[in-house]
Amino acid sequence: MSTNLEIKVEHLTRVEGHGDIVVNMRDGVLEKAQLEIVEAPRYFEAMLKGRSFHEAAIITSRICGICSLGHQITSLKATEQALGLEVSEQTVLLRKLLIHGAALQSNILHAYFLAAPDFLGVGSVFPLVGSHPEVVVRALRMKRLANDIGDVVSGRAVHPITPVPGGFTRIPTEKELLGLKQRLLDDMVPDFLATVDTMEALAGMIPDFTRETEFISLRGDDDYALYDGDICSTDTGRVPDSDYMAMTNEHVVSHSTSKHCKVNRSSYMVGALARWNNNHDKLCDVSLQAAERLGLKPNCHNPYMNTIAQVVEAGHCALDAVAIIDTLLENGLKDEAPNQEPTKFGTGIGATEVPRGILYHEYTYDRKGRIAKANCVIPTGQNLANIDDDMKKLVPEVINESKADITLKLEMLVRAYDPCISCSVHLLDVDFIE
Amino acid sequence: MDVKVIAVGNSFYGDDGVGAAVLDAIRESDSLPGIELIDIHTDALALLDHLEPGRAHIIVDAAQMGLEPGDVVAFRPDEVKLRIRQDNLSVHGFGLPEAFAMARQIGRMPEKVLIVGVEPARIVIDTGLSDVVAAAVPRVVSIIQAEVDPDGG
Numbered sequence: 001m002s003t004n005l006e007i008k009v010e011h012l013t014r015v016e017g018h019g020d021i022v023v024n025m026r027d028g029v030l031e032k033a034q035l036e037i038v039e040a041p042r043y044f045e046a047m048l049k050g051r052s053f054h055e056a057a058i059i060t061s062r063i064c065g066i067c068s069l070g071h072q073i074t075s076l077k078a079t080e081q082a083l084g085l086e087v088s089e090q091t092v093l094l095r096k097l098l099i100h101g102a103a104l105q106s107n108i109l110h111a112y113f114l115a116a117p118d119f120l121g122v123g124s125v126f127p128l129v130g131s132h133p134e135v136v137v138r139a140l141r142m143k144r145l146a147n148d149i150g151d152v153v154s155g156r157a158v159h160p161i162t163p164v165p166g167g168f169t170r171i172p173t174e175k176e177l178l179g180l181k182q183r184l185l186d187d188m189v190p191d192f193l194a195t196v197d198t199m200e201a202l203a204g205m206i207p208d209f210t211r212e213t214e215f216i217s218l219r220g221d222d223d224y225a226l227y228d229g230d231i232c233s234t235d236t237g238r239v240p241d242s243d244y245m246a247m248t249n250e251h252v253v254s255h256s257t258s259k260h261c262k263v264n265r266s267s268y269m270v271g272a273l274a275r276w277n278n279n280h281d282k283l284c285d286v287s288l289q290a291a292e293r294l295g296l297k298p299n300c301h302n303p304y305m306n307t308i309a310q311v312v313e314a315g316h317c318a319l320d321a322v323a324i325i326d327t328l329l330e331n332g333l334k335d336e337a338p339n340q341e342p343t344k345f346g347t348g349i350g351a352t353e354v355p356r357g358i359l360y361h362e363y364t365y366d367r368k369g370r371i372a373k374a375n376c377v378i379p380t381g382q383n384l385a386n387i388d389d390d391m392k393k394l395v396p397e398v399i400n401e402s403k404a405d406i407t408l409k410l411e412m413l414v415r416a417y418d419p420c421i422s423c424s425v426h427l428l429d430v431d432f433i434e
Numbered sequence: 435m436d437v438k439v440i441a442v443g444n445s446f447y448g449d450d451g452v453g454a455a456v457l458d459a460i461r462e463s464d465s466l467p468g469i470e471l472i473d474i475h476t477d478a479l480a481l482l483d484h485l486e487p488g489r490a491h492i493i494v495d496a497a498q499m500g501l502e503p504g505d506v507v508a509f510r511p512d513e514v515k516l517r518i519r520q521d522n523l524s525v526h527g528f529g530l531p532e533a534f535a536m537a538r539q540i541g542r543m544p545e546k547v548l549i550v551g552v553e554p555a556r557i558v559i560d561t562g563l564s565d566v567v568a569a570a571v572p573r574v575v576s577i578i579q580a581e582v583d584p585d586g587g
Contacts, residue, residue, distance in 0.1 A: 062446040129539035137540055144483050
């Protein structure tokens with residue numbers, strides 16, 4: 001049996017974010033097992049200070065290319081609560097449609113481009129393009145349609161512009177929505193079912209690992225909570241979103257420039273698995289059937305299953321998007337202007353389920369409608385302590401395996417959370433061929 | 435010539451926003467009427483949605499080329515080694531090299547792709563370009579104009 005082990009995976013060497021897996025065991029005693037974050041996207045607050053309520057959502061949406069929609073919606077909700085801006089049912093429905101598009105896109109990319117290569121034992125998605133081109137083309141087709149939901153509803157897919165405080169500056173047309181509905185039914189649903197087939201063939205590769213965990217997500221009375229709801233812990237139940245500080249407890253740790261979080265235990269998990277554990281009773285039948293086929297059961301404490309929970313959720317997002325379009329059209333599309341007359345200047349909180357978990361924005365506005373104070377708690381920050389706790393339990397359990405296998409299991413664990421630590425600069429690195 | 439101009443980069447990250455600034459300059463000067471302008475921001479994978487075999491593409495991006503800040507170089511993808519640095523831990527690591535590699539593999543890589551790289555001076559979280567990179571924007575626009583209309587018509 002191996003009693004000494006040292007692993008250092010230096011993965012993220014991009015300009016803006018850097019995270020390493022560091023494991024150290026000496027004489028059978030685990031000294032260190034953690035994800036070290038050297039830099040993390042926590043500069044929102046300083047940039048927001050002094051900005052007007054029109055600017056807040058635009059700025060936060062530009063921080064990250066993939067998470068932009070979630071930041072934007074959460075920001076709008078915080079601003080509207082702080083300024084007392086009521087929004088219409090149509091606005092809420094259109095925003096829910098946007099969130100479904102963003103969740104679909106993110107979940108599908110994660111399953112196909114990050115998780116599938118692990119399950120197939122290849123280092124990245126590139127070998128899959130050669131061996132399974134139809135699968136990659138399917139993933140890209142699903143991503144494109146998910147993107148197009150954003151294009152139609154918000155005017156632009158990656159950095160939406162028409163959603164503003166109080167509503168939308170442009171309402172999609174009936175024809176556009178019907179076009180989306182048709183493509184969701186004709187393309188997305190069959191592609192989702194094919195995705196379940198693909199994942200079912202791979203699900204046997206998911207490591208068998210369980211650690212009792214506190215899961216935190218939104219929970220509502222009516223739907224599978226993504227847009228709004230109470231904060232719900234699997235340990236202690238529901239509290240209103242105004243309690244978010246007590247439900248995050250951000251604190252500084254020495255090995256990470258991103259703060260860690262804890263509530264009832266030393267850590268908790270947010271994301272698709274937390275949503276599944278709290279809200280599986282609200283999912284549609286297609287998703288529940290997918291869960292059964294993929295071996296995802298209620299009260300699942302295997303973090304690797306987060307990927308499966310994302311896939312299961314994607315089916316719900318596709319079908320609920322169709323239902324939302326139907327409701328919008330039944331109600332009749334109204335060309336309403338956004339409500340931008342503040343009734344107060346105070347503090348507001350937005351809590352939204354974005355693909356990687358629950359996201360909080362809190363703003364305090366001064367009398368001129370400018371941000372005096374801002375606080376954002378991102379999902380990856382909330383998951384970091386949980387990743388460390390998982391590693392500390394996992395390493396002793398697999399210590400007899402080869403170093404390469406242990407390293408792969410640790411990498412897969414981190415990937416299961418799809419951490420967003422490198423999401424801002426996309427510089428091109430160029431060497432000229434002499 | 436039928437050309438698509440595609441900007442890549444984050445305009446909230448200093449000079450990484452040079453692509454978006456070039457698109458703005460083209461729009462304001464109205465120098466290339468009717469040309470398709472696309473900003474994919476930081477989602478390099480979205481390039482796969484926009485690359486069309488048979489059409490010509492000009493991609494504008496901040497590029498670390500080891501040159502002086504503000505230097506502008508136009509090159510074809512096969513003239514350079516674009517380092518693939520997919521970080522494996524998140525899809526956020528996808529960049530242009532990965533998008534090109536995938537486009538080639540699935541047969542969507544157009545023959546005509548010109549990359550216009552601008553060496554950045556300042557990559558920090560802030561809006562606005564550094565002076566040297568802002569000064570490079572008209573040169574990028576000229577390169578695009580020459581590509582679209584080689585006769586200078």
